[in-house]
Amino acid sequence: MSRPVPAVFGSVFHSEMPVLAYENGAWQPLRWQSAHDLTLPAGAHALHYGSECFEGLKAFRQQNGNIVLFRPTANIARMQQSAKLLHLPVPETDAYLNALVELVKRAADEVPDAPAALYLRPTLIGTDPVIGKAGTPTETALLYILASPVGDYFKVGSPMKILVETENMRCAPHMGRVKCGGNYASALPWVLKAKEEYGANQVLFCPGGDVQETGASNFALINGNEIITKPLTDEFLHGVTRDSVLTVAKDLGYQVNERNFTVAEMKAAVKNGAEAILTGTAAVISPVTSFVIDGQEIAVRSTERGEAIRKAVTDIQYGIAEDKHGWLVKVC
Numbered sequence: 502m503s504r505p506v507p508a509v510f511g512s513v514f515h516s517e518m519p520v521l522a523y524e525n526g527a528w529q530p531l532r533w534q535s536a537h538d539l540t541l542p543a544g545a546h547a548l549h550y551g552s553e554c555f556e557g558l559k560a561f562r563q564q565n566g567n568i569v570l571f572r573p574t575a576n577i578a579r580m581q582q583s584a585k586l587l588h589l590p591v592p593e594t595d596a597y598l599n600a601l602v603e604l605v606k607r608a609a610d611e612v613p614d615a616p617a618a619l620y621l622r623p624t625l626i627g628t629d630p631v632i633g634k635a636g637t638p639t640e641t642a643l644l645y646i647l648a649s650p651v652g653d654y655f656k657v658g659s660p661m662k663i664l665v666e667t668e669n670m671r672c673a674p675h676m677g678r679v680k681c682g683g684n685y686a687s688a689l690p691w692v693l694k695a696k697e698e699y700g701a702n703q704v705l706f707c708p709g710g711d712v713q714e715t716g717a718s719n720f721a722l723i724n725g726n727e728i729i730t731k732p733l734t735d736e737f738l739h740g741v742t743r744d745s746v747l748t749v750a751k752d753l754g755y756q757v758n759e760r761n762f763t764v765a766e767m768k769a770a771v772k773n774g775a776e777a778i779l780t781g782t783a784a785v786i787s788p789v790t791s792f793v794i795d796g797q798e799i800a801v802r803s804t805e806r807g808e809a810i811r812k813a814v815t816d817i818q819y820g821i822a823e824d825k826h827g828w829l830v831k832v833c
């Protein structure tokens with residue numbers, strides 16, 4: 502069977518979606534509806550006051566034909582955390598996991614072969630139809646999940662030019678670890694400026710020189726045998742891929758240092774041959790090929806270590822390497 506991957510990432514969806522509604526103070530039983538559109542009151546809380554958060558995770562078709570989810574409980578825990586911080590009703594773990602598993606089962610024929618995957622997009626929105634609730638949390642909500650067959654987010658082997666932004670932030674510092682649409686809207690002006698003015702693919706936000714993350718992925722420096730990345734703070738998104746990469750890197754013999762580091766330190770390291778990677782579910786692991794720092798482009802000399810770490814992670818996802826850390830949940 503051929504399972505086509507649409508040319509545009511995330512543009513084609515499985516026909517149905519599971520929906521969990523929070524009404525009358527309780528989560529309601531799972532229902533299914535068309536994924537084509539969604540009917541909402543025009544006054545819905547999410548549309549006016551940004552009570553929205555989302556997740557991104559993948560299901561993989563392994564070489565033995567099994568279909569697996571990668572670390573779904575880590576994504577569920579993160580949405581529960583986002584929901585708490587946004588004062589949205591917190592989804593229940595079991596109902597959420599069952600909805601994910603059932604969706605992947607129903608969409609099994611659409612899960613593409615390696616190196617592609619089925620991307621899953623759980624979305625939680627506040628639905629109270631009251632525009633007077635600007636300073637009040639929503640009391641009703643919907644959690645729905647889209648499924649979309651996807652190839653590579655960034656084409657493997659293509660240039661990854663990163664603009665280092667030291668003045669502006671991606672989002673308000675207390676919102677960094679919330680996976681919400683509002684943070685993307687907040688970062689968009691700098692992302693567009695980087696593209697237009699420097700032809701950069703991504704912006705690395707380093708407010709005051711503190712190296713944090715890009716608009717949609719985490720960042721790590723690979724300096725010889727050492728991997729350096731910012732320790733978990735409220736200012737940035739705690740990626741599941743970041744955690745997987747650090748774990749696999751330790752297995753590969755790297756020394757992992759979660760510590761703050763500056764643009765000056767990063768620049769000196771890159772000039773001396775250090776590598777750098779972006780990590781995230783959509784992009785997996787993307788080696789950086791150059792940085793623009795203070796208007797000057799600095800090439801990264803190698804992408805070899807980053808590519809080896811990428812392979813170590815994707816080998817687990819596709820069932821080529823042993824799942825030592827218990828990250829895979831078999832669906833069918």
Ligand SMILES: *Cc1c(COP(=O)(O)O)cnc(C)c1O
Pocket residue numbers: 557680714715716717718719738739740741742743780781782783
């Ligand atoms: C989703 C996201 C990431 C990556 O998280 P993963 O769990 O690895 O997919 C990184 N940064 C931001 C801002 C994100 O929204």
